[in-house]
Amino acid sequence: MMENCGRRRFLKLAGISALGLAAGPVHNAFAVSGGSGEEATAEMTKNESAMTGDHWAMVIDTRKLQTESDLEPIIEACHNIHNVPVNITDKKHEIKWIWPEEFKHAFPSTDNHYVNEKAKHLPFLVLCNHCENPPCVRVCPTQATFKRDDGIVLMDFHRCIGCRFCMAACPYGSRSFNFKDPRPYIEETHPEFPTRMKGVVEKCNFCAERLAVGKMPACAEASNGAIVFGDLDDPESDVRKLLKESYAIRRKPGLGTGPSVYYIV
Amino acid sequence: MSGHVKNFLEKRKTVIIKKWFDCVVDTYPPETASFLKKEKDPFNNPVGKTTVQCLEAIIDHLLDKRSEQDMISHLDPIIRIRSVQDFPPSKAAGFVLFLKKIIREELNNQKSKDVEINELSALDSKIDELVLIAFDVYAKCRETFYQIKANEAKNRFYKAFERAGLVTGLTEEKQDLS
Amino acid sequence: MNVRYMYSLIAVIVLFLLAYAGAEAGVWSQYILGVVIPYLAILVFVVFFIRRIVGWAKSPVPFRIPTTCGQQKTLPWIKSSWLDNPSSRLGVIARMFLEIVFFRSLFRNTKFAVKDQNKPFYALELWLWVGALAFHMAFFTVVARHLRFFTQPVLFPISLLENIDSFFQVGLPGVFISGVVLFAAVTFLLIRRVLIPQVRYISLASDYFPLFLIFGIAFSGLLMRYFSKVDVVGVKEMAMGLVTLHPHIVEGVGAIFYVHVFFVSILLAYFPFSKLMHLGGIFLSPTRNMVNNNRAVRHINPWNYPVEVHTYEEYEEEFRDKMIEAGLPVEKE
């Protein structure tokens, strides 16, 4: 059943659905005689242990992340398991999923010119905001970037054609482009997760592959509780509780993209 | 003539011309008809282009007051062509009559109540008039044609010989046919 | 219903049924379809193709009759059209190249249209050109790509071609653009022949037959690749068997493969007896492959023979008196 669905999409993409219509009956005729005529009876399901949610979100407690060295293990954990090529020295070609940013860059629209000295020098951990209204999804011509039902803005690397419209559309600079083959720049590849190829855009995926097997995102796990991940639509969730307790801000709220990453300051 | 017919013609002009053109063009063999309809280049398709231009002009001026001389000039190009093509006179000039049927069809289609029966018969007689003019034009074209034919040999050779004084004795009878 | 295309359609359907039945009947008939017929077809193709060309070559080109489509080479300050009116071998080669590879004469189809009253503009009427070019280019690419079945190891240019052809990485297996274009183009050419009355009128059964056949070939090919898969490794094994002259049948490859191969064989065998010979003929077309240097270099007609002429002497004999009277000089007073 699922396979049928997949084939339909393929046809649409290939632009030869007309041929497909004509081919259908002939295909069936041949299927009996040659090749394999097996009926598709397999099923595809989620893992039993998979975490499910309606609106995944992240709350970063900046009070607990005071210095660059607090951030380092978190970043490393992420980049490591996702095979992010960290050895690229050329700043312009740098690939990053999660990284430290100064306050004024992270929150440029705050109209307070006189930020307190502490916040001014505090490194803020930034990543893809998995917006509620993601502009990157709107501009993607191949639907390689899409928004899942659980709120995660995900990239299908198979489909990315490297047009970089999404990079232009993202107001947070959360996306990086592979100008060259990333493999030589990865210290140790992690076989569980694929690398990318040249000409593909990448970004944080909220560890969708870990959620699928019931694990928390790598950054949250490595943060000693400074990063909390959970379902925003669940009033009982940790994130909701946190947000109820403390004052939190989001990046560039004026743009109306609705980030799912909150910062407690 | 009152304005109803005029309005109607103006409103449905494109459709009427299209239908009329199709009818006229269908007087040719089908392979040719499709060429005449399809080919847009006026230089690769002078017959089709002239035909459509003339039909347009005729519809535009059908109800004009002082139309006889104008109508001749509108009918001339198309009939000039048809008169040397392989048509009997009835077909070469009779295409005008298609208009009657087409206008009636259109009136029916539109369920137009505005146009009264006497208006319609007035229109019919306009078209009849047009047919007669068309026959005049046809006759004129054929006449021109035969004059050209008759004159050709004369113009081509006789004239030159005559100028050269190589022909004598016929000068009195010489009449200019051109 | 037009009998001409019905004949051809029925012929192709019959061929299909033959191949289909053969593929199902057993190994012996598969052997005929997969080995005997392809060998025969190639043999017929090569032998009769050459015979046809040699046949043409046996007729001389008595006169130099290029169609000149541009300014001749003349006074040095008048720019001549070296390509459309070639005055040198090089020009002819370039002209032939553009003709054969890009169908330049078809491209010439300009149309003139008057838009606003006095502003004429030219448009190119290019559908036939686009269709024909797409068809031939795609056909060539598809054939070249098929060499992957006939070479081992697969040669670099062939894999390169494959990579370019599947540039748009859509789905799995990746879509070859050439295959889709070929199918679309052959459909277009077929529909054009059936639908445009003018072209239908001039078309013969022998115009529809190859189109239906190639349609069948393209269709079965696409079917095999994208829908009703066959055992590609088995296919290659059989193809290599043909190439190495150790032919054999691989079982379980699928009937559609035999249909495909049978259609291709028929096309090959039919080729030398049909208008498809324009492939060879275009090289021999005197109006295109000759230099227009007629007045500068004498062309020799191998069968030139003396003819009876009306000599000056005979002429003077008849009119001498009148000539003398008119004061015209004569040879004999």
Next chain:
Amino acid sequence: MSKNKKMYNRNIIVAGLILFIALITFPVWNYYVFSGETSTAPEIKLSEKAKAAKECVRSKEYMKTEHMQLLDVWRDTVVREAKRVYVSPNGKSYNMSLSSGDNSCLGCHVDKAEFCDKCHNYASVSPYCWDCHIDPKEKK
């Protein structure tokens, strides 16, 4: 008049015909003159694990011709629908992954070179799976 034996423009036409024959017979002489490589199709060597498992996610025939389609479906389903478990017609569950984990394709068919590349090379198919996915054995 003409003897009907002679060919005109003989040289160029014969040269053209020789070129034509050379092109047509290219695969044959290419094989005999240059490659000479064995023409038989490669045998797939199953890993011990695969042998032990006896069956794949689908039948052998199905996998032979449709594996690319299956993978195409898998990758979409995994990425876009977050479904990662494949329950085969006979009820067994598999991890819908090309290369990660024991229960993935390469988890069972451990030798990519033997299992994938051999046939792909033979049929001149160069899937771009491995541009991103990592063969655990090749892991740097």
Next chain:
Amino acid sequence: MSDELLKPEELIKIDHKIPSKDWMDTPVNIRKGMYCYASNPKSVEYVGLPHARAWNPLDDDWKLPENWKQIIHEGFKERLDKFRSFKVFMDICVRCGACADKCHFFIGTGDPKNMPVLRAELLRSVYRNDFTKVGKILGKIAGARELTIDVLKEWWYYFFSCTECRRCSVFCPYGIDTAEITIMARELLNLIGLNIDWIATPVANCYRTGNHLGIQPHAFKDMLDFFVEDIEEVAGGIQVEPSFNRKGADILFITPSGDVFADPGTYTAMGYLMLFHYLREKYGFDITWSTYASEGGNFGFFTSHETMKRLNSKMYAEAKRLGVKWILGGECGHMWRVINQYMDTMNGPADFLEEPVSPITGTKFENSKSTKMVHIAEFVADLIKHDKLELDPSRNDHLKVTFHDSCNPARGMGLLDEPRYVIQNVCNHFYEMPDNTIREQTFCCGSGAGLNAGENMEQRMLGGLPRANAVKYVHEKHGVNMLACVCAIDRAALPPLMEYWVPEVDVTGMTELVANALIMPGQVDRTTDLRGEEIPGLQSDDVKTEGDNVEK
């Protein structure tokens, strides 16, 4: 009564949807006005062509020789063996249809068999039946059919409805040249005595007297003498002195006899005389006319290769007899196709002549170094380029000129820019017709290749319609009133064509325009053009020119 006959519904019904029958099953309908009379047996006999007899195309019985099928079959075979063009063109057409709407006869008449592809199929169908195995086995399915009397009649009708203009060949992806096929078909038809009189009689005349009207030598001279008088009148006392058959002249001049005998070619002939006179006075130019080779045009070309060769032979023979250095050719269409593509091969090598050099400018005509014959447009263009002619283009100011490329110089030679250069230097008002109707895409006058008869006037009017239509366009847009050309058949065929379709436009030759503008040495004020018409502006008070009151 009129109700019965002319009910629109009925008319429409009758005319709608003629069932599309296969062309092979549609027998030819030889229509009045659309065919030329059969050849006069005397003419056929005179040149010794076979099966001379009186016959009528409208009769059922064409009085064919008993074994006509065999004659055609053998003739067909012989030509396949002799002409690669013929053989290849019979085999490789794919019927793509690119040529279909390129033929002026198809455009004008709408007769589908006038599509070049179908015209050729008339012959190809028989070829398949007689000479290919597939055709023999599959017959009609393979597009083959037997040669029957109906097919033969069809051949005769449609191959004498082709002007061999080669326009279709330009668009054919294989360069299939319908002219070539028509030439072969006409050769075959001539084998059984089927020709048209407008070809057969000129052929006989050319053969005997040297020109297609059969004008005898003294009359030819008289005619030119008359031009001498005329020139004296219009050119203000200039006394030109043409010479004839003069041995030892530098150059021999050959032009179609139409220029000497038929209006408006005669004005072109006067132009030649004035030009030569000017050059003699100024530069000592030495040229002679010939009464023996007094026809450049070659109607043999429309009959058979052999006849073409027989007529063409006179040019070299005369040049040799007179001992000239090279030959200058006048304005003519198919004459130049023959000279350019056949003459040297057929009747050369002309090793008794010298490689042409302009005695005035010293220019070597490299492109004609073997054939030794130069086109007058090339010659004059060279003179103008070297500033050897004193010209006053304003004398042509009353003319708004467009140029019609004649088929043969355009597509069988490539003479496109020379005449344009000349005309633009002698006229101030020059306008081109639309691009797809000029140069290599030029439309035929509709009367070429021997179809310039009187009886087929409808055919000529329709064949010339595309050309006339383009002229009409520039006439309406720019006020063009003069159609220039470099072809004698054009000068004969275009005037009636213009008279019918665009009556305000007249026809001229290139050299007439040159002579109009040429400032003759010692001339008194010229107030008229060569036609004796007052040039507006040069007269104290303008007199309206006559042409204006021609009735519409």
